[in-house]
Each structure stands twice: as C-alpha cells, then as structure tokens.
Amino acid sequence: MIDIHSHILPNVDDGSDGMETSLAMLREAAGLGVSDIFLTPHYMRFRNYLSPSSINREIFSRVLEEVKREKLPIKLHLGNEIYYSVDMLDAIRKGVVLPLGDSDKILIEFSLLEEEDDIGEAIANVISLGYVPVIAHLERYPYVSKTKDYEIMKRMGALIQVNARSIVRHSDFAAHNKAMKLLKAGLVDFVASDQHRPGHNHMKEAYIFVSRKYGKQIAEKLFVNKSVIK
Amino acid sequence: MEYFEYHNVVIESPNSRGAESYRKLELNIAMMSLDKKVQVVQSTSAVPEDGKTTTAINLAAVYAEKKKKVIILDLDLRRPKIQLAFHKPNDKGFYDYVTKDVDYHELIIHDESGIDLLLTGKHISFPHIVLESQKTVALIENLRKEYDYIIIDTPPVLSVTDPLIVSKYADGVLYVVAYNKTKRDDAKAGLAQLEKNNANVLGSVFANIDIKRFKGYHSYDYYNYSSDNGKLH
Numbered sequence: 244m245i246d247i248h249s250h251i252l253p254n255v256d257d258g259s260d261g262m263e264t265s266l267a268m269l270r271e272a273a274g275l276g277v278s279d280i281f282l283t284p285h286y287m288r289f290r291n292y293l294s295p296s297s298i299n300r301e302i303f304s305r306v307l308e309e310v311k312r313e314k315l316p317i318k319l320h321l322g323n324e325i326y327y328s329v330d331m332l333d334a335i336r337k338g339v340v341l342p343l344g345d346s347d348k349i350l351i352e353f354s355l356l357e358e359e360d361d362i363g364e365a366i367a368n369v370i371s372l373g374y375v376p377v378i379a380h381l382e383r384y385p386y387v388s389k390t391k392d393y394e395i396m397k398r399m400g401a402l403i404q405v406n407a408r409s410i411v412r413h414s415d416f417a418a419h420n421k422a423m424k425l426l427k428a429g430l431v432d433f434v435a436s437d438q439h440r441p442g443h444n445h446m447k448e449a450y451i452f453v454s455r456k457y458g459k460q461i462a463e464k465l466f467v468n469k470s471v472i473k
Numbered sequence: 474m475e476y477f478e479y480h481n482v483v484i485e486s487p488n489s490r491g492a493e494s495y496r497k498l499e500l501n502i503a504m505m506s507l508d509k510k511v512q513v514v515q516s517t518s519a520v521p522e523d524g525k526t527t528t529a530i531n532l533a534a535v536y537a538e539k540k541k542k543v544i545i546l547d548l549d550l551r552r553p554k555i556q557l558a559f560h561k562p563n564d565k566g567f568y569d570y571v572t573k574d575v576d577y578h579e580l581i582i583h584d585e586s587g588i589d590l591l592l593t594g595k596h597i598s599f600p601h602i603v604l605e606s607q608k609t610v611a612l613i614e615n616l617r618k619e620y621d622y623i624i625i626d627t628p629p630v631l632s633v634t635d636p637l638i639v640s641k642y643a644d645g646v647l648y649v650v651a652y653n654k655t656k657r658d659d660a661k662a663g664l665a666q667l668e669k670n671n672a673n674v675l676g677s678v679f680a681n682i683d684i685k686r687f688k689g690y691h692s693y694d695y696y697n698y699s700s701d702n703g704k705l706h
Contacts (some may be wrong), residue, residue: 329563329564329595330564332562332564333564361474362474363474363475363476364563367476367556367557367560367563368556368562368563368564370560371556371560371561371562372562387474389474391474392474395474395475395476396474398476399476
C-alpha cells in the first residue's frame with residue numbers, strides 16, 4: 244500500500260513526539276503492508292505548526308538513517324499537509340512547504356469547523372501554480388457534504404483523499420457517511436492513514452473493507468495509487 | 474460551491490463567429506470614441522453570470538490582437554473571476570496596492586496573450602469605500618497614461634453599488650445582457666440605475682451564452698453580441 248498522509252515526522256506537529264514513536268509507527272505501517280509512506284507534517288499557522296522544509300528535511304534524513312539501520316521494508320517520502328490560506332501560495336512558491344515527494348501533488352487541508360476559505364478558490368490557485376491539489380480527508384469538513392460539490396472539485400482538477408479511519412470507524416458518524424458516499428460515487432483517489440500516533444493505523448482494515456465491498460481492483464486503485472511516486 | 478470556466482474565443486478560435494462578434498464590438502466602441510476617446514471601458518451586467526467577465530476578456534484580446542497596450546483591472550472585489558479566466562494565482566493585486574502601498578507595477582501580471590492583468594488579490598472588507606477612495610481614482614489616472622485601453626470588470630448592478638461607483642471614472646460602460654437568461658425586468662432595472670448615475674452606457678451587449686451546466690459548473694463557450702446604444706426593448 245501507499246500511504247500519502249501521516250504525521251510521523253517527529254516533534255514538528257501534533258503527531259509523533261519523538262524518534263522512538265516515529266519508528267514504532269513505521270514498523271506498524273510496514274507490518275500492515277505499507278510499502279511507501281509520505282511524512283506530511285502540518286503547516287498550520289493558527290496552531291503554530293510552522294516547521295519549514297529546511298528543518299523538516301534534516302529531521303527526515305535522521306528518520307531515514309534509523310529506518311535503514313533497522314532495515315525496515317518501507318520507503319519514506321517527505322511532504323506537508325498544508326492548511327490552506329491565500330498566504331500559502333507564497334510558501335509553496337518559495338519551497339517553505341513541500342509537495343508530496345517528487346510528485347506535482349500538494350496535500351491541502353481546510354478548517355474542520357467552519358468554512359474559512361473557498362475550497363474552489365484554493366483549488367484554482369494551487370493549480371495555477373502548476374500543482375495538483377489533493378484535498379486531505381474531504382469527508383471531515385462539516386460544511387461540504389453535497390455530491391455536486393465533490394464533483395465540481397474533481398472537475399476543477401483536484402484529487403480527493405479519504406482517511407482509512409473514517410471508512411472503518413463509525414465514531415464520527417458524519418465523516419463515515421460522507422466517506423461511504425464518496426467511495427460509492429467513485430470520487431476517491433487516495434485512502435490514507437493520517438496517522439498521528441502508534442496503534443491508530445487503519446489502512447489494512449480499510450483495504451479489506453473496500454476490497455470486499457467494491458472489489459480488489461478498486462481497493463488497489465485507492466490504496467496503491469502510484470501517481471505520487473516517480 | 475460553484476466554479477466557472479471561461480473561454481476567450483478571440484484567442485482560442487480566432488476565426489470563429491464568436492471572435493468576429495467581439496471584433497465588431499471593438500469597432501462599435503471605436504465609432505463611439507470619435508468625439509471623446511473611450512479609453513476606460515467598464516463591463517457590467519444586471520445580475521451575476523450574464524457574461525460580463527467573458528465580454529471583458531474577449532474585448533481585451535481584440536485590443537491585444539491589434540497590438541494595443543491593454544490591461545484588465547478586476548474591480549469585482551466580491552467575486553473576482555479574471556484569475557480563473559487566465560489561470561493565474563490570485564494572491565497579489567489591488568489589495569496590496571490599496572492596503573500596503575505596493576507599487577502597482579509590481580502587481581501587474583503580463584499574460585502571454587499580451588494582455589496585462591491587475592487582479593484583486595486578497596479579499597477587501599469594504600469594497601465600496603475602497604472604490605471611492607482617492608487611491609483607486611489615482612490608479613485609474615496613472616493607468617490612463619500607460620495603457621491604450623483599460624478594461625474594468627465589476628460586479629452586477631443589481632447586486633451592489635460598486636459598479637455605479639466605478640462608472641464615475643470609466644469613459645464608457647458595456648452593459649451585458651444574456652438574452653437567453655437575464656430577466657427583462659432585471660435588465661431594465663439595472664440599466665435604469667446606470668443611467669440614473671449618469672453612466673455613459675456605450676451599449677447593451679447581448680450575449681447568447683451557451684452555459685454548459687455540469688451540476689453547478691459553468692462553462693462560457695459560444696458567444697454572440699449586438700449593440701443598440703443601450704436601448705432595451
């Protein structure tokens with residue numbers, strides 16, 4: 244599997260709190276059958292997660308060394324989960340925030356509470372910079388729930404990522420329902436873990452679920468989407 | 474959620490009937506400029522989605538085709554669209570000029586079509602106040618010295634007062650009516666407002682818009698126009 248969204252890079256956001264935790268998460272992912280994982284720390288002004296790419300790259304190289312030492316069968320890629328505001332366009336231009344690995348895709352998220360920025364505007368802006376926006380956990384935004392809106396986003400050129408957790412856990416009922424709706428409509432491009440700490444990786448479970456419900460071919464398309472890997 | 478896709482037929486299909494109709498529009502404006510030069514042209518409509526932005530970008534393309542120096546100034550500060558028509562990021566523009574005193578030359582985008590653009594940039598809280606400010610008037614006066622034509626896209630007349638403010642410093646107003654869409658009463662009411670404000674309405678551009686609707690996704694494609702000096706029947 245290819246996991247394009249995780250908070251495994253240590254000590255830069257609300258994800259991993261240290262190298263040991265990061266390694267535990269990576270061991271777990273590898274054990275579940277994840278072959279490629281993107282470390283996508285938040286870049287989010289209002290929570291002050293502002294670790295720039297220069298620092299993230301250094302930390303990333305230390306994680307790489309540890310993975311090599313342990314001979315973990317998992318390939319690491321660096322990126323960001325960028326909390327969108329119009330100011331982020333300059334951060335993208337200047338390389339303060341990163342696309343997903345060597346790809347032209349950029350993982351962007353929006354407020355989980357209320358509509359702050361027009362998602363359509365964000366998509367158009369990111370595309371005009373020459374990148375393909377991937378909307379992080381689209382099922383989690385309470386203010387977007389119409390299939391029509393999802394379709395417009397796709398038509399505009401955005402890709403859609405859904406969290407594995409939303410598919411198999413029903414605790415957030417609204418998110419689960421929307422994840423199901425997106426899957427049923429065939430609008431999902433990536434299922435990812437969005438893992439913040441060990442013991443919370445639902446990739447395998449979700450793969451089995453999607454595989455049973457929609458067939459192995461669809462599951463492969465959503466969990467092993469190679470378009471982010473060169 | 475809505476998204477708009479614009480087609481500049483003058484650039485994309487220069488031999489089409491649509492492109493030809495914009496060349497006629499330019500010719501008509503030229504005829505009206507014989508006594509007093511029409512250099513600052515405002516594009517507006519009665520209600521949204523009637524083709525004012527499409528008119529603005531295609532007219533600009535005709536000027537560029539004629540090797541005139543032309544700029545589109547997006548003063549629809551509420552629902553800006555020019556960036557979508559030209560696929561440009563909209564994070565720098567009029568906002569920076571107004572609020573941060575940035576030299577507007579640094580904010581102008583030189584599009585490969587030969588058309589210059591001054592986008593809105595970030596959202597401005599009180600558009601009508603900003604539009605009435607000396608800074609905005611000074612910008613238009615400076616652009617007059619640097620460009621052959623300045624085309625201003627503005628919000629619809631029946632939505633907000635912004636277009637009426639802009640009409641005070643525009644030499645002429647193109648009033649766009651989609652004859653397959655705009656309601657007759659709306660079209661008349663909008664025009665009456667412009668006239669009440671002594672705007673120099675150059676003509677009503679009758680747009681025949683083929684809006685391909687894809688569940689809220691609007692694609693402005695084929696276009697036709699005629700002008701009869703602002704008289705609506």
